[in-house]
Amino acid sequence: MQGEVVPPRVPTPRRYLMCPPRYFAVDYAINPWMDPSKPVSADVAVAQWTELRDTYRRLGHTVEEIDPQPGLPDMVFAANSGTVVDGRVLGSRFRAPQRTAEAEHFRRWFLEHGYRDLTMPEKINEAEGDFAWTGRVLLAGTGFRTDPAAHAEAQEVLGVPVVSLQLIDPRYYHLDTALFVLAEATDTATAQIVYYPDAFSPGSQRVLRRMFPDAVLATAADAECFGLNGVSDGRNVVLPVEATDLGARLAERGYEPVYVDISELRKAGGGPKCCTLEIRK
Numbered sequence: 001m002q003g004e005v006v007p008p009r010v011p012t013p014r015r016y017l018m019c020p021p022r023y024f025a026v027d028y029a030i031n032p033w034m035d036p037s038k039p040v041s042a043d044v045a046v047a048q049w050t051e052l053r054d055t056y057r058r059l060g061h062t063v064e065e066i067d068p069q070p071g072l073p074d075m076v077f078a079a080n081s082g083t084v085v086d087g088r089v090l091g092s093r094f095r096a097p098q099r100t101a102e103a104e105h106f107r108r109w110f111l112e113h114g115y116r117d118l119t120m121p122e123k124i125n126e127a128e129g130d131f132a133w134t135g136r137v138l139l140a141g142t143g144f145r146t147d148p149a150a151h152a153e154a155q156e157v158l159g160v161p162v163v164s165l166q167l168i169d170p171r172y173y174h175l176d177t178a179l180f181v182l183a184e185a186t187d188t189a190t191a192q193i194v195y196y197p198d199a200f201s202p203g204s205q206r207v208l209r210r211m212f213p214d215a216v217l218a219t220a221a222d223a224e225c226f227g228l229n230g231v232s233d234g235r236n237v238v239l240p241v242e243a244t245d246l247g248a249r250l251a252e253r254g255y256e257p258v259y260v261d262i263s264e265l266r267k268a269g270g271g272p273k274c275c276t277l278e279i280r281k
């Protein structure tokens with residue numbers, strides 16, 4: 001970016017739904033980051049999660065909370081429980097039986113909060129874990145969790161164009177471990193994204209290059225510390241504290257990195273974005 005004019009980045013206020021990790025544990029392993037033989041602390045997880053929530057509030061965003069449920073240790077990863085675009089909600093259906101019951105708690109939360117346009121999916125769909133809204137199209141990951149048929153279902157239910165992307169590395173089992181949107185735009189060409197190319201099949205890499213020629217390309221080191229699990233409001237980019245290299249490169253492009261320690265939640269395979277379901281209206 002040297003010598004180039006960096007455009008001013010404009011934050012927009014967001015509304016997030018989060019779930020405190022009061023019952024956090026790693027009792028089972030459904031992704032390569034989880035090791036039930038290693039100790040985890042729900043207290044540390046709650047402290048880190050609280051810092052994340054308060055960071056969003058400090059940045060001027062609204063955070064709603066859903067009550068956690070005993071026996072659902074992964075419920076903290078709220079992003080896997082719904083996709084909301086223009087007030088229309090597509091619920092989730094989990095691949096792992098250990099997480100199945102989470103979907104109903106979130107369905108009820110949406111109904112109790114006035115979201116009448118709500119559809120529960122027939123196909124396996126781990127929501128914003130595999131869906132990323134660019135402002136015009138929904139980028140949709142598959143390969144490990146979300147069924148490819150869920151992409152067509154999301155297009156039909158949400159009424160937005162869906163672009164399928166194939167994930168190929170089991171460590172990056174959800175799209176939100178390999179890509180996030182820095183700045184949305186109603187025109188695809190001007191939306192800004194960052195992604196880790198090696199997490200995608202060759203064909204999907206070509207799709208991403210074609211759609212987002214100015215994307216920030218992340219390195220293996222950025223991906224390994226869950227740097228691609230960031231949350232951007234168009235200017236402020238919340239990242240894991242280890243992702244300083246990526247943060248520095250985003251700063252060169254006019255973004256403001258905001259670091260949080262999410263190390264305890266990473267033991268279950270999650271980062272800032274996984275804890276954060278965005279409610280778009």
Ligand SMILES: CN(C)C(=N)NCCC[C@H](N)C(=O)O
Pocket residue numbers: 030031034074077079080099128129130173174176177229268269270271273274
């Ligand atoms: C960033 N990612 C991957 C998420 N969107 N969610 C984290 C889910 C973690 C949970 N143990 C699981 O394996 O489902």
